[in-house]
Amino acid sequence: MPDGPVVTSHPVVEAVLAHYRLQIGPDLDTYRNHVYRGLNYQRRLLGRKEVSNDQALTWAVHDLGIWTARTFDYLAPSAELARQHAGEAEVADLPRVIQMVELHHKLRPVHDPLIETFRKADRIDVMRGHLRSGLGRREVDEITEALPYCGFHRFLLREATRHITRHPLHPLPMFRW
Template sequence: MNLALEFPVTDEILTSFALVIGTDLQGYRNHIYRVLNFYRALNDIQGLPSEAVQIAAGFHDLGIWTDNTLDYLPPSVALAVDYLETRQRPELIDEVSALILEHHKVRPYRFANATTVEAFRRADLIDVSLGLVRFGLPRAYIKTVQSTFPDHGFHGMLMRQSVRQFLRSPLRPLPMFRW
């Protein structure tokens, strides 16, 4: 499967939050690009994913920086909803919200927009697990995506944030996970 090297919708979102994301911008962008390429491969998509998926990808972890927290799903959804309302795209709110809220669900997602949400959840898990979880994608493809869009400290940042979260709230170390 060929790689998509540009996701203009996502890049527009990232550009508008570049100052907030700061030095983590390249790492977050590459994380998004890896997730979107894994999403494409899981769904056998030759072109770009739907606009809803690209928008959700841009916002899915953004609350880490805007709200300085690992409990970032609600703030990320709020940012995405504001974006969609500003652009008069209310028809995408439910799907984009589900994509963001459920992307760390531990069990498979089986509700509204299940096809896109479950594939997005799996794509994110492939990247967060550094390819240890593959959902049938060939290891060689995952390595190609990883080398094309290198980490640039993204996983290290997640580890630092996780340690900070644990020290702040040891009874709630990973608040972004859902059952």
């Protein structure tokens, strides 16, 4: 394990998820595992053993607006949650946290390594590790074994379908050029 064991708990992530557990409801394990898989992929892409509070908060809130704002156009609501929890999470660089949330579905690369690895890590998870952005198959398997998908891709398909049927002219509002 070149970058340490799989991280399955972080106080910032746990505090945020506990705060919104009722809103997330039955999707809590699905989202929690997505958060930690992404956090681990990013940590490995960066070659780090530790997870900063900035990264932990970003992962905890990056898609949370789906539940709190009840929308698939969730980047702005999720960024607002980062602002709300930054103090208690002892975030060092809130503007960068906001950028990680707002740009994590950007289609083109970002020049900031922290933001770019966040974007790649989220994509690795959404693509079930088929696009690994430099991680080995073994690393992805190790992380998904510790943090199973729990219906994550079924959830994405359900929410995307629900949004597309209501907004056919704006099917995937979270993507940025």
